[in-house]
Amino acid sequence: MSSVEIRDYVRPLLKWWWLLAAATVVAALSSFVYTVMQPAVYEARTTVMVGSTIQDPNPSSNQVWMAQQLAETYADIAQRTPIRQATMAALAMDWLPFYQASVIPNTQIIEIKVFDEDANRTYAVATELISQLILKGPSGEQKRQSFVEEQLNKLQTNITETEDEILQKQEDLGKIFSARDIVNVQNQISALQTKLTTLQANYAALLANTQKGAINALNLLEPAIIPTEPMASNLLINILIAAMIGFVLAAGGAFLIEYFDDSIKTAEDAKQVLGTAVLSSIPLIENMQADTNQLVMTKNTSVPATEAYRVLRTNLQFAMVDRQLKLLLITSPSPMEGKSLTAANLAVALARGGRRVVLVDVDMHRPTQHRLFRLVNNIGLTTLLLAENAPLDRLLQKTGIPGLQVLTTGPLPPNPAELLGSRRMQDILGKLKEHADIVILDSPPVMAVADAVILSSLADAVLTVVRAGKTRREAARQALNALQQVKARVIGVVLNGITKDSNGYYNYGYYNSGAYLLPGPVATTPSNQRTPNARAIPLLPAALALQVPELAGHAQSNGVHYGKVPASGRNPLIPPRREN
Numbered sequence: 001m002s003s004v005e006i007r008d009y010v011r012p013l014l015k016w017w018w019l020l021a022a023a024t025v026v027a028a029l030s031s032f033v034y035t036v037m038q039p040a041v042y043e044a045r046t047t048v049m050v051g052s053t054i055q056d057p058n059p060s061s062n063q064v065w066m067a068q069q070l071a072e073t074y075a076d077i078a079q080r081t082p083i084r085q086a087t088m089a090a091l092a093m094d095w096l097p098f099y100q101a102s103v104i105p106n107t108q109i110i111e112i113k114v115f116d117e118d119a120n121r122t123y124a125v126a127t128e129l130i131s132q133l134i135l136k137g138p139s140g141e142q143k144r145q146s147f148v149e150e151q152l153n154k155l156q157t158n159i160t161e162t163e164d165e166i167l168q169k170q171e172d173l174g175k176i177f178s179a180r181d182i183v184n185v186q187n188q189i190s191a192l193q194t195k196l197t198t199l200q201a202n203y204a205a206l207l208a209n210t211q212k213g214a215i216n217a218l219n220l221l222e223p224a225i226i227p228t229e230p231m232a233s234n235l236l237i238n239i240l241i242a243a244m245i246g247f248v249l250a251a252g253g254a255f256l257i258e259y260f261d262d263s264i265k266t267a268e269d270a271k272q273v274l275g276t277a278v279l280s281s282i283p284l285i286e287n288m289q290a291d292t293n294q295l296v297m298t299k300n301t302s303v304p305a306t307e308a309y310r311v312l313r314t315n316l317q318f319a320m321v322d323r324q325l326k327l328l329l330i331t332s333p334s335p336m337e338g339k340s341l342t343a344a345n346l347a348v349a350l351a352r353g354g355r356r357v358v359l360v361d362v363d364m365h366r367p368t369q370h371r372l373f374r375l376v377n378n379i380g381l382t383t384l385l386l387a388e389n390a391p392l393d394r395l396l397q398k399t400g401i402p403g404l405q406v407l408t409t410g411p412l413p414p415n416p417a418e419l420l421g422s423r424r425m426q427d428i429l430g431k432l433k434e435h436a437d438i439v440i441l442d443s444p445p446v447m448a449v450a451d452a453v454i455l456s457s458l459a460d461a462v463l464t465v466v467r468a469g470k471t472r473r474e475a476a477r478q479a480l481n482a483l484q485q486v487k488a489r490v491i492g493v494v495l496n497g498i499t500k501d502s503n504g505y506y507n508y509g510y511y512n513s514g515a516y517l518l519p520g521p522v523a524t525t526p527s528n529q530r531t532p533n534a535r536a537i538p539l540l541p542a543a544l545a546l547q548v549p550e551l552a553g554h555a556q557s558n559g560v561h562y563g564k565v566p567a568s569g570r571n572p573l574i575p576p577r578r579e580n
Helices: 003-015 017-037 061-077 081-091 119-135 142-173 179-207 235-260 267-274 304-319 339-352 381-386 416-420 423-435 451-456 473-485 542-547 549-557
Strands: 042-050 098-103 109-116 218-222 278-283 327-331 357-361 404-407 438-442 461-467 490-498
Touching (some): 003 017, 003 235, 017 235, 061 098, 061 109, 081 119, 098 119, 109 119, 119 218, 267 473, 267 490, 278 304, 304 339, 304 490, 327 339, 327 423, 327 451, 339 357, 339 438, 339 461, 339 490, 357 423, 416 451, 451 473, 461 473, 473 490
Parallel strands (some): 278 490, 327 461, 357 404, 461 490
Antiparallel strands (some): 042 218, 098 109
C-alpha cells in the first residue's frame, strides 16, 4: 500500500479529530458514571456433573461423548420456564434474579451462577435451581429408585453370602478323601458359582437403572455457599471498552461523512476530477469583512494568500509557454467559489509583475469587480456593446495599481448571453487585446448561465476556479465537459479556500508568523448595485450621452436626469487610493 493511499485513509480521521476525541471522552465518561452508580452485586455458584465416568477406571469414548451431550441438554433445560417456575414456587418468590447455566467446555460439568444484590438470595436461588434440575433427571423418580436400591442391597447380600459359601466348600473339599463325597462337593461348588453368576448379572442390570454408574445421572459436585464479598467492579475494563466503542463509532461516522461528501477537498481531488493541472492552491482569507480587504495583493503585508497568487502568476506563464496569452477567461462551475476574487488578485499580481492588464467584468448577473476595486458601475462593458463609437479609454477605470485598468459591467442587460456572443463583443475584445498585454475576463459560473461557455470559445485560455469543500465533483465534471464541447482550452485549475488542515498542499507558513495585519472595513458601493437580475438596461449618464450622440436619444426618452460624471470615471465620494 502506497503512502498516498495510507494518507487517504488517515485524512478523514485527522479532519474529524475533534469528533473522535469528543465521542471517546463522552463514551468513557458515561461508562465511568454508569459503573460507579451500579449497586454491589454478589455471585453464588454451584456445579453438577452428568454421569460417573470419572469413577470408571476405563470409560469408553462413547460414554464421555454421551455425558457431554447430556450436559448441554441439562444446561438448556435449566434456563427454561418449567425450571424457573418450579424454583419460584419452591422459594415463594414471584421473580428470580439473573442467573446463567452453562457447560464448562470439553467436560460434562454444568455450572450455575446467580447474581443479585442480596447475598442470601443468591445462595437460596442457586441451591434450589440445582435441586430442581436434578429432579428433572432419572433420580427424580423417587419410588422407583427406592425399590431398585432395595433390590440392589438384597442382591449384594446374596452375592456376598454365595461367595463365602463357595470359599467354605472349597476348604472342605481339601479335607474329604472319599471319591463320592468329592464329586458331591464339586457339584455343590458348581451350582453355587452358577448362582453367583446369576446374582452378579442381576445386580449389574439393576445398577444401570440407578445413578450408580449411570450415564444419565446428575451428581452434585460443588454445592452453593453464601457469598461474603461482592463481585469486583470492572471499572477500568468498562471504561476502555466504552472508549474504544466510541472511537470506532466516531471513526465510522467520519468515514461515512467523507463518503457522502462528494466535494473537491484537495489538489489531488481537483486534478483527478478535472484531469488538468492545479496551478495554485489559494488559502482561505480570514477576517475579511469588506470586499476590498480580500484584495490581498494590494496590501503591503505578506500573507499566505499573496504568495499563492504569485505562484499562480508564475505557473500561468509556464502553462502558456508555447502560446501567447492575450485573453484569459476565469470562471467556476458554480457561484460563490471565488472566481471573481481570483481574477482580481491575479490581475494585480500580473500588473505588479510589469504587465499591462485590463480586467473585464463580464458577469452581467452578479458583477463584483467594481466593489472589489471601489469603482462606479454606471458605465462599462454594456456601454461599449450598445454604442459603437463609445470611447474605450474613457470607460477603462484606473485602480491605483500601475498597469491595471478595470472595465466594469455597466448597466445590467436583460439578455447578457446575446450581447456577449455578438460580433460587437468580439471587436471589443480585439481592441482590449491591443490596449493591454493581457486581458482577464471575469465570467459567470459555467453551470449557472451560458455566458462562460460563449466567451470561452473566444479566449486564448480558460482558468477554472473550484472551492475546497464546496465544489461538487459532478458539477466540476459537467462544467469541464461544457467547456470542452466548444473546444475551449482549459489550462489549469485553481483550488480556492483551502485551510491549514485541509491538505491542500500549500506551504506558505514562512509568511504566517503572526496574525494578518489588514485594514478594517471600508466604504463599499450600495447593496442595490448587486442585484443579479435586472429587467431593463438602466439609463446611461447624461454626460456620456452628450459625448456619444447615438446615446442621447436613449437618455432623453427615459426622462431621467443624471448628474455629471468626472472625466476620470471615479466616484467623487470615494477618496483616491495611494499608488503602491
